[in-house]
Amino acid sequence: MTTIGIVLGSTRPGRVGPQIGEWIEKAGRARTDLDVEVVDVAAYGLPLFDEPRSPRLGQYEHEHTRAWAARIDSLDGFVFVTPEYNRSIPAALKNAIDFVYNEWNNKAAGFVGYGSNVGGARAVDHLRHIAGAVQLSAVHTQLHLSLQSDFEQYATFAPAERHEAALQQMLTEVLTLSEALAPMRQG
Numbered sequence: 001m002t003t004i005g006i007v008l009g010s011t012r013p014g015r016v017g018p019q020i021g022e023w024i025e026k027a028g029r030a031r032t033d034l035d036v037e038v039v040d041v042a043a044y045g046l047p048l049f050d051e052p053r054s055p056r057l058g059q060y061e062h063e064h065t066r067a068w069a070a071r072i073d074s075l076d077g078f079v080f081v082t083p084e085y086n087r088s089i090p091a092a093l094k095n096a097i098d099f100v101y102n103e104w105n106n107k108a109a110g111f112v113g114y115g116s117n118v119g120g121a122r123a124v125d126h127l128r129h130i131a132g133a134v135q136l137s138a139v140h141t142q143l144h145l146s147l148q149s150d151f152e153q154y155a156t157f158a159p160a161e162r163h164e165a166a167l168q169q170m171l172t173e174v175l176t177l178s179e180a181l182a183p184m185r186q187g
Contacts, residue, residue, distance in 0.1 A: 002178050003035040004028060004171070005075035009082040009093030011042040019157035020081050020112060020145065027167050034175045037075070041096045044068050048095060055101035069100045076185075077108035077178030078136070079170070084115035084123035089130070097130055104134040106184040108177035110170040112143040116154075119144025137181060139173035141166055 006024050010017045021038050028036030046064055053059050060066045082089045097104070109131045113120020121144050128138050143166050145151075150159045 001035050002033075002076045002175055002182075003037060003074070004077045004079060004174055004178065005037055005039040005072070007078050007080045007093075007096075008038065008040045008042070009080060009096075010090050011092040012083075012090070015083070016114070016147075016151065016155065016157060017081050017083060020114060023157060023159060024079055024081070024112065024167065024171075027164070028171060031171065034171065036079075039071060039075070039078075041092050044071075044096070046092075046096055046099060049098050051099065055099060058102050060100075065099055068096065069103050072100055072103040075107070076182065077110075077174045079110040079112060079174060080127055080131075081112045081114075082120060082123045082127055084113060084118070084120040087122045088126045089123045093127075094130065097134060101134055104131075104136050106181045107136055108139055108174045108181060109136040110139045110142065110174040112145065112167075112170075114145040114147060114150070116147045119146045119150075137177055139170060139177055141170040141173055143167060143170065 006021045008017045008021050025036050111124040113124040147154045152158050
């Protein structure tokens with residue numbers, strides 16, 4: 001079965017991303033056509049990129065990189081959950097992406113952004129460009145969640161009902177594209 005990783009991109013104390021990840025995980029687990037697993041960047045404690053060789057070589061010197069590489073390699077596609085920090089993604093998420101290369105290749109990516117002004121739209125736009133650089137294939141549907149209207153008092157996730165259909169559509173697109181790209185990963 002196709003396994004989709006829900007990548008939580010913020011490592012900030014008090015972050016709300018895990019609530020969004022749980023919502024996506026619950027929606028994914030209700031389906032019979034895919035498996036979902038939460039991948040929390042914070043749990044890996046990655047330092048600022050410290051590998052002496054290019055990730056394209058796959059010759060990782062550090063155990064933290066090998067653990068991260070194995071986790072990413074084990075997944076068929078991704079849904080990235082990212083806040084918008086100063087009109088882009090968190091440094092921790094960019095760093096985590098940069099740590100490995102081949103492990104991202106020929107996999108599908110969906111995006112869920114959140115923020116106070118435009119629901120993380122600018123962060124998702126940046127993340128789409130970064131994803132393309134590591135040969136992730138972005139799906140069309142994306143979600144933008146507002147800290148003002150999809151959270152109670154900016155802290156408790158309470159998504160508008162309209163997001164459910166978009167989430168299901170995005171999961172279907174990630175699944176379909178992940179399956180289509182599978183032969184390219186087996187080469």
